[in-house]
Amino acid sequence: MNRAMMMSAAKNLLTRYGSTKNNIYRCMSTGKLTTVDVNEKSGVAVLTMNRLPVNGLNLELLRDIRNDIDEIEGNKCRGLILTSASSSVFSAGLDIMEMYKPNQDRLKEFWTTLQDTWLALYGSSVPTAAAINGHSPAGGCLLATSCEYRVMLPKFTIGLNETKLGIVAPKWFMATFCNVLPRRVAEMALTQGKMFSSEEALKVGLVDELAQSKEEAIEKCQQFFATFAKTNPFARAMTKQQFRSKDLQQLEDEKAQDLEAFLFFVNQPSVQKGLGIYLDSLKAKTK
Numbered sequence: 001m002n003r004a005m006m007m008s009a010a011k012n013l014l015t016r017y018g019s020t021k022n023n024i025y026r027c028m029s030t031g032k033l034t035t036v037d038v039n040e041k042s043g044v045a046v047l048t049m050n051r052l053p054v055n056g057l058n059l060e061l062l063r064d065i066r067n068d069i070d071e072i073e074g075n076k077c078r079g080l081i082l083t084s085a086s087s088s089v090f091s092a093g094l095d096i097m098e099m100y101k102p103n104q105d106r107l108k109e110f111w112t113t114l115q116d117t118w119l120a121l122y123g124s125s126v127p128t129a130a131a132i133n134g135h136s137p138a139g140g141c142l143l144a145t146s147c148e149y150r151v152m153l154p155k156f157t158i159g160l161n162e163t164k165l166g167i168v169a170p171k172w173f174m175a176t177f178c179n180v181l182p183r184r185v186a187e188m189a190l191t192q193g194k195m196f197s198s199e200e201a202l203k204v205g206l207v208d209e210l211a212q213s214k215e216e217a218i219e220k221c222q223q224f225f226a227t228f229a230k231t232n233p234f235a236r237a238m239t240k241q242q243f244r245s246k247d248l249q250q251l252e253d254e255k256a257q258d259l260e261a262f263l264f265f266v267n268q269p270s271v272q273k274g275l276g277i278y279l280d281s282l283k284a285k286t287k
């Protein structure tokens with residue numbers, strides 16, 4: 001982050017936090033595929049993904065999440081908890097249908113919206129946490145690890161499984177993973193396409209706590225936010241942004257090349273063939 005960007009971020013944060021210390025704000029739900037509920041007392045917003053059955057991240061769901069994050073930031077919420085309306089899947093990751101035999105204009109918009117959603121979530125000045133109440137592969141894991149804290153329910157799986165699908169996780173997926181895990185663990189897991197059980201994820205630090213129910217997970221996320229009670233919100237947010245600025249800046253600088261690489265890669269006949277086989281295997285499971 002250069003000096004001008006830093007000053008502008010500081011100005012935004014001062015405007016947000018300057019005179020609002022003890023007030024409670026109300027946020028409103030914006031999306032059709034998401035809901036946002038704000039705890040009137042704590043000011044914490046719960047953003048629930050609601051594209052059942054598996055919260056596949058298609059263009060519309062990503063747009064809704066992105067708009068919700070902007071609205072939560074704008075409404076001065078005290079925290080953002082990301083969770084799912086499903087009782088078994090947090091998010092199945094990117095909707096493979098967006099990448100399989102794609103319309104090229106939509107494909108571009110899809111990837112650009114994913115980039116923008118990540119920039120908004122990973123760079124959010126609002127404290128963020130994920131209540132992971134179901135499986136969380138690939139893009140689902142990206143969303144969860146973009147948050148500052150993770151609480152997961154037992155007996156589910158989480159990880160970046162891209163290499164198992166014959167696709168490559170972009171650099172910013174890897175950077176997000178490396179922000180949570182020791183570099184060696186991250187490299188091994190990424191190259192293996194490893195999906196961690198909830199219990200394994202806790203052991204390596206991919207998640208911070210386990211909870212027995214969604215309600216308990218949300219409560220634990222709220223307790224995490226409470227650890228900031230005695231900090232200055234402006235100083236907290238600036239500190240977070242400085243920690244993450246290298247990763248954020250890299251994607252900001254390379255957005256166009258990243259899109260180009262994605263389009264090139266996804267349109268390769270071998271990748272299309274692999275995605276088709278993978279989709280068939282997923283569908284065969286349900287027959």
Ligand SMILES: CCCCCCCCCCCCC/C=C/C(=O)SCCNC(=O)CCNC(=O)[C@H](O)C(C)(C)COP(=O)(O)OP(=O)(O)OC[C@H]1O[C@@H](n2cnc3c(N)ncnc32)[C@H](O)[C@@H]1OP(=O)(O)O
Nearest residue numbers: 056092093094095096135138139168261262265282283286
């Ligand atoms: C030099 C190289 C430079 C490279 C530069 C970069 C290039 C960039 C390349 C591209 C990178 C992209 C990164 C990709 C990220 C992703 O997120 S890809 C998606 C990965 N996701 C998965 O692998 C998860 C697949 N799904 C599952 O494992 C299971 O569905 C589940 C999540 C564990 C849930 O299981 P269950 O509850 O049993 O549900 P199912 O019965 O399996 O599924 C229900 C229906 O949903 C469909 N479905 C599931 N997941 C997806 C999905 N991700 N996309 C689309 N559709 C999905 C499934 O087929 C079922 O459909 P129906 O049979 O029609 O009901």
